[in-house]
Amino acid sequence: MSEENEVREVAIIGSGPAGLTAAVYAARADLHPIMIEGMEAGGQLMLTTEVENYPGFVDGIMGPELMTTMRKQAERFGTEYLTDNVTEVDFSARPFTVKTSDREIKAKSIIISTGASARMLNVPGERELLGHGVSTCATCDGFFFRDKELIVVGGGDSAMEEATFLTKFATKVTVVHRRDALRASKIMQDRALANEKIEFKWNAVVSEVYGDGKVAGVKLTDTATGEVSDFPTDGVFVAIGHDPNTKLFEGKLDLAEGYIKTAGETTATSVPGVFAAGDVVDFRYRQAVTAAGMGCMAAIDAERWLEANH
Numbered sequence: 001m002s003e004e005n006e007v008r009e010v011a012i013i014g015s016g017p018a019g020l021t022a023a024v025y026a027a028r029a030d031l032h033p034i035m036i037e038g039m040e041a042g043g044q045l046m047l048t049t050e051v052e053n054y055p056g057f058v059d060g061i062m063g064p065e066l067m068t069t070m071r072k073q074a075e076r077f078g079t080e081y082l083t084d085n086v087t088e089v090d091f092s093a094r095p096f097t098v099k100t101s102d103r104e105i106k107a108k109s110i111i112i113s114t115g116a117s118a119r120m121l122n123v124p125g126e127r128e129l130l131g132h133g134v135s136t137c138a139t140c141d142g143f144f145f146r147d148k149e150l151i152v153v154g155g156g157d158s159a160m161e162e163a164t165f166l167t168k169f170a171t172k173v174t175v176v177h178r179r180d181a182l183r184a185s186k187i188m189q190d191r192a193l194a195n196e197k198i199e200f201k202w203n204a205v206v207s208e209v210y211g212d213g214k215v216a217g218v219k220l221t222d223t224a225t226g227e228v229s230d231f232p233t234d235g236v237f238v239a240i241g242h243d244p245n246t247k248l249f250e251g252k253l254d255l256a257e258g259y260i261k262t263a264g265e266t267t268a269t270s271v272p273g274v275f276a277a278g279d280v281v282d283f284r285y286r287q288a289v290t291a292a293g294m295g296c297m298a299a300i301d302a303e304r305w306l307e308a309n310h
């Protein structure tokens, strides 16, 4: 066990694929990382079912199992875990300080991999059927909906992109939007509006998702009249945006639209010695494998920085 007042080489905040990959690399570089894994360890993959696009698993792997495996791998090389939420960070002086409810960790370098959370509708049935017809990622789950009918909720670029992508598999995609005008950029709108497999339900919100073990349909509420109607569907893709988990870092690191800004093609943040990787930085790709790749980059960046700044 580490001493309470020991200064660590690296502390990793967040335990999704980015953080755990950073931990594997940092541990194998003999940096003895400590990972503050949060009370909901494992990140978004803990909420998914089958993952078929993570390289190395011919038959796919369940999201939670993938995360448990990565955690064991990082542990094997000496990663120490602290299962608690970070309550405060101080990056104004070195060594940096990371506080949890009952501990204070000092570290020479920090890797932030706190991820992002997909916004949810918070309506009955949505959570229960997540991974069973409800999804927040078309790239991840579209493949499971070949020859099915789907709905996509949202009116922004994500919703247009997901709807367009899903027409590769689905026979029909209905975009449900709460207003009568899209927020998406013109080019994305035009592409979706011209796609003959895409239909639009304007002024409508999904007020309930139902199905016995898998999605069978939704209840739609008309935002103008309040009228409720039944809409059978095989799947619901919620595409109403993401929230990066950066509350702790406001005013302490440079952020752009809530995401941590990194310099050029590195994982360096605006504070030297603090690095960031995964969905907390990346609003574009948002894949487990890209997060893992960035986690590797962050560990290498931290290792080189420590070497140069000892």
Ligand code: NAP
Pocket: 120, 121, 153, 154, 155, 156, 157, 158, 159, 161, 178, 179, 182, 183, 184, 205, 239, 240, 241, 242, 283
């Ligand atoms: P967004 O632009 O914030 O759009 C969210 C959409 O969901 C809006 O249409 C909003 O409706 C709707 N919405 C929000 N909360 C809702 C709720 N509770 N119930 C029903 N509908 C709800 O988010 P985004 O589409 O994820 O895009 C985020 C950023 O990434 C944007 O800057 C976007 O341009 C960028 N992006 C770019 C690309 C690309 O260029 N390839 C692809 C994806 C995303 P209202 O319109 O009524 O507010």
